[in-house]
Structure formats: C-alpha cells, structure tokens
Amino acid sequence: MRHFPAFLNLKDRAAFVLGSGDAVEIKAGLLARAGAVLHRAPRFGRDGQAGDLPEGCAIAIGSGAPDEDLEALFHACQERGVPVNIVDRPALSSFIMPSIIDRAPVTIGISTGGAAPVLARLLRARIESMLPPALGRLAALAERFRELLRSTIPSPPARRRFLDAVLTGPVADLVLAGREVEAEAAFSTALSKADRAPPGIVHLVGAGPGAGDLLTLRALRLLGEADVIVHDRLVGNEVLELARRDAERIYVGKQRARHCLPQEGINELLINLARQGKRVVRLKGGDPFIFGRGGEELEACRKAGVACEVVPGVTAALACAASAGIPLTHRDHARIVTFVTGHTKDGRLDLDFAALSRPEQTLAVYMGVSTLRKLRHGLVAEGLDPMTPVALIESGGTDGQRVLLGTLDGIAEKAAQWHQGGPVMTLVGTVVAGWSPSLTSSRAPVVGSFGL
Ligand SMILES: C[S@@+](CC[C@H](N)C(=O)[O-])C[C@H]1O[C@@H](n2cnc3c(N)ncnc32)[C@H](O)[C@@H]1O
Numbered sequence: 343m344r345h346f347p348a349f350l351n352l353k354d355r356a357a358f359v360l361g362s363g364d365a366v367e368i369k370a371g372l373l374a375r376a377g378a379v380l381h382r383a384p385r386f387g388r389d390g391q392a393g394d395l396p397e398g399c400a401i402a403i404g405s406g407a408p409d410e411d412l413e414a415l416f417h418a419c420q421e422r423g424v425p426v427n428i429v430d431r432p433a434l435s436s437f438i439m440p441s442i443i444d445r446a447p448v449t450i451g452i453s454t455g456g457a458a459p460v461l462a463r464l465l466r467a468r469i470e471s472m473l474p475p476a477l478g479r480l481a482a483l484a485e486r487f488r489e490l491l492r493s494t495i496p497s498p499p500a501r502r503r504f505l506d507a508v509l510t511g512p513v514a515d516l517v518l519a520g521r522e523v524e525a526e527a528a529f530s531t532a533l534s535k536a537d538r539a540p541p542g543i544v545h546l547v548g549a550g551p552g553a554g555d556l557l558t559l560r561a562l563r564l565l566g567e568a569d570v571i572v573h574d575r576l577v578g579n580e581v582l583e584l585a586r587r588d589a590e591r592i593y594v595g596k597q598r599a600r601h602c603l604p605q606e607g608i609n610e611l612l613i614n615l616a617r618q619g620k621r622v623v624r625l626k627g628g629d630p631f632i633f634g635r636g637g638e639e640l641e642a643c644r645k646a647g648v649a650c651e652v653v654p655g656v657t658a659a660l661a662c663a664a665s666a667g668i669p670l671t672h673r674d675h676a677r678i679v680t681f682v683t684g685h686t687k688d689g690r691l692d693l694d695f696a697a698l699s700r701p702e703q704t705l706a707v708y709m710g711v712s713t714l715r716k717l718r719h720g721l722v723a724e725g726l727d728p729m730t731p732v733a734l735i736e737s738g739g740t741d742g743q744r745v746l747l748g749t750l751d752g753i754a755e756k757a758a759q760w761h762q763g764g765p766v767m768t769l770v771g772t773v774v775a776g777w778s779p780s781l782t783s784s785r786a787p788v789v790g791s792f793g794l
Contacts, residue, residue: 354378357400369429544613544639545621613642
C-alpha cells in the first residue's frame with residue numbers, strides 16, 4: 343500500500359486554502375462539504391513564517407499561487423504537523439486527496455497513489471454508476487437502530503448476520519425506493535423476530551487456482567460474510583485479500599508430508615468454530631471435492647450435526663488447461679478426460695493403468711510431478727505410445743505460471759531440472775500436441791517441444 347487511507351473528521355475545524363483556480367476550488371468545496379471552516383488567502387508568509395496558518399489549523403491545501411508561497415506553506419505545515427496537499431506537487435504534499443464518492447454518511451475514496459489519477463476518476467465513475475443515490479439513507483437508518491440492535495442482539499457475529507440480511511433485503515429495497523417510514527417499521531419487525539444466537543455453519547469453498555477473478559460470485563460473497571477463514575497452502579494472498587478484513591484467519595497448512603494440522607484436527611476445528619455460532623469458510627485450493635479431502639470434512643460436520651454447504655471452485659486441471667490453451671477434450675483427439683492422482687501409497691503408484699491407457703483420452707494428473715517415471719512405466723506397459731505428448735503446468739492460472747512440454751519418454755528427466763517447487767498439473771494426451779502458444783497468456787514461459 344503506497345498511502346494509508348483514513349477519513350478525517352473536519353467538522354468545525356480550520357482548513358487553510360491558498361491560491362485560486364479550478365483545482366483548489368474543487369478541493370475547497372469538498373472540505374466545506376465535510377464541515378471544515380475555510381480560511382482563504384491568495385499568498386502565504388513570504389519569509390516562510392508559519393504565522394499565516396490559522397489557529398488550530400487541521401488541514402491545508404494550495405494551488406494557483408506563486409511557487410515560493412506554495413513551498414513556504416508546505417514547510418510551515420511540516421513544522422506544525424498539519425497535513426498539506428499542494429495540487430499535483432507530490433514533493434510538496436504530505437497527503438493526497440482521493441477521488442471521492444459522497445453518499446453521506448457513506449464515503450468512498452479511491453487512490454492510485456498518485457500513479458494514475460485518470461484511472462482513479464474512471465474507477466470512480468464506474469463505482470458511482472453501481473451505487474444507488476439513496477445509499478446514504480440506508481446507512482443512516484442502520485445508524486438510528488445501532489444502540490437498540492446492540493442491546494437486542496449482543497453477539498457480534500449474530501448482529502452482523504442480521505444486518506447482512508436486512509441491508510440487502512426488503513428493508514433496503516424500501517429505503518432505496520424512498521419509503522423510509524415503512525422501512526423503519528420493517529427493520530423493527532425484523533429485529534423483534536431476530537434469532538439472537540443463530541447456529542454456526544461451515545462453508546467448504548473452492549478458491550480456484552489462485553487468481554482472485556477466478557473465484558465464483560458465491561465464494562466472494564461468503565468471504566465477505568465469514569467470521570473465520572480456515573485455509574491451506576494452495577490458497578494465495580490474492581484470494582485472502584478479498585475476505586472481510588476483520589475475519590479471523592487460521593492457516594492449517596497442507597503441503598505434501600508437511601501438514602500443519604492433521605485432517606482430524608482440521609475437522610474438529612471446523613466443528614468447534616461452528617458450534618460457537620461462527621460462520622466458517624473452509625477455503626480450499628481449486629475445488630473442495632477434487633483431491634481436496636472436502637468429502638471427509640463434509641462427513642465430519644454432518645456426523646457432528648453441524649450445517650455444512652459446499653461451493654465449487656475451478657479445479658487445477660481446468661484452470662491449467664485453459665490458461666495453457668490445451669483443450670481437455672477435442673473431437674479429433676479426446677472424448678474422455680480422467681482426473682487422477684499421482685500420489686503414491688507405500689511408494690506404489692496404484693492406478694488402473696489399463697483404463698488410463700485407452701485411446702482418445704486426456705489424463706489430468708494431480709500431485710504427480712515426483713512420480714512421472716512411475717506414470718510413464720505403468721502407461722507404456724499397457725500399450726500407450728511413449729511418444730504421447732505431455733505438458734507440465736506449474737502454478738497454472740497465476741502470474742508465476744510456467745509450462746514444460748515433452749513426451750512420456752523423457753519428461754521425468756526434464757522435469758527434475760525445470761520444477762521450481764510450485765504445484766504442478768500434468769496433462770497427458772494428444773490434445774497437448776495441438777497446444778498453441780497464441781492461446782496462452784504472454785506471462786507463461788514455455789520450455790521444450792514434443793520431439794515428434
Ligand atoms: C491436494 S491437490 C488439491 C487439488 C485442488 N483441490 C483442485 O481442485 O485443484 C494439489 C494438487 O493440485 C494441483 N494444483 C493445484 N493448484 C495448481 C496450480 N495452480 N497449478 C498447477 N497445479 C495445481 C497440483 O497437482 C497439486 O499437487
């Protein structure tokens with residue numbers, strides 16, 4: 343974060359405005375809207391004296407005045423610890439003014455850290471068009487009920503849940519339609535019927551391959567409503583950033599042979615949190631039901647009588663295939679797709695190799711980068727051509743995506759040099775031969791060829 347956003351209470355505070363012109367007028371207007379008392383001057387203490395700042399000055403802005411005056415204002419403010427902004431002069435500013443959306447009491451500030459003010463204005467226009475003009479009235483209604491709400495529903499998670507429902511349901515519709523008296527009545531009725539201690543719930547949520555914009559809308563909503571987020575290694579910061587700021591985050595690890603918390607411990611944790619009345623999001627990489635032990639967590643919750651719902655995610659095979667431009671099925675190549683694990687049991691890759699070597703099939707092998715030799719051996723022994731194309735996709739669907747191409751023969755040796763430690767998806771089948779660099783994102787370095 344380049345600048346820390348904070349909202350100042352300027353009501354009845356002195357604000358110094360130096361200079362003239364459109365830029366300073368717009369900013370002065372915003373200060374006045376926030377209740378500041380404006381002190382205006384065309385020039386500023388020419389000897390660099392701080393004396394021209396008004397008593398108790400809380401903020402200062404300047405533009406459209408001689409350079410030496412603007413500089414003097416900056417130095418005077420620095421001396422006195424007064425926040426100052428000289429328009430378009432970052433070196434003479436201790437804060438920047440964001441693009442503002444004003445739906446008082448709702449205020450939204452957008453900043454690009456000074457990098458691209460035009461982008462901030464574009465974003466503002468886009469967000470403005472999404473927000474109803476009466477949004478402020480909805481916030482004001484919630485404020486009027488604040489004390490009553492606290493005493494009626496003392497539990498913060500329960501209160502949050504009540505507000506989530508009310509502020510997005512019929513009460514909101516009434517406020518936005520300008521029917522505020524009816525909205526107040528509906529709010530009171532909902533409050534009198536509110537469940538003071540609603541039971542907790544576990545949502546098993548698929549986080550997809552790591553990119554925030556590959557989450558489902560439902561996953562995004564649940565992340566915004568969660569009291570606790572229990573996540574593992576494959577869930578990256580880009581997704582976690584989208585969760586409610588004050589949601590508790592619990593990392594439970596899960597890395598091959600380095601589990602932070604054993605599966606039974608995770609099951610117990612989810613159940614205990616839900617029994618405290620919390621809304622728990624169990625966030626899992628990809629899809630919870632594809633090699634994610636989501637089934638075990640669902641079963642444990644059900645056995646314990648805890649409500650549990652599953653939200654699908656984009657599984658690694660789909661994300662990797664899409665971002666590398668490799669179609670998993672293709673009329674000329676594959677009519678079957680098989681998701682299979684390359685994870686060994688007691689050192690053996692115990693798979694039905696006869697079924698996996700059938701023609702017109704694409705294999706998507708999870709957790710298989712360290713067992714490629716065993717995979718090749720099993721498939722070729724059942725008659726699959728050793729020259730069958732293979733693609734390894736590391737950290738697919740993220741900015742760090744890398745692709746290695748080869749054939750069943752030789753791919754294990756190449757992979758040993760190439761692998762950088764990220765999760766790897768192995769795609770096997772003739773669909774890989776049609777791989778087209780033009781379809782992939784430019785950020786994906788590709789190594790190798792098929793030797794066909
Ligand atoms: C325990 S499995 C979890 C799979 C996950 N539930 C899913 O649906 O994608 C972990 C394996 O998924 C694959 N994987 C997960 N994320 C990946 C990514 N971004 N790129 C490549 N492979 C990935 C790798 O094979 C990794 O070893």
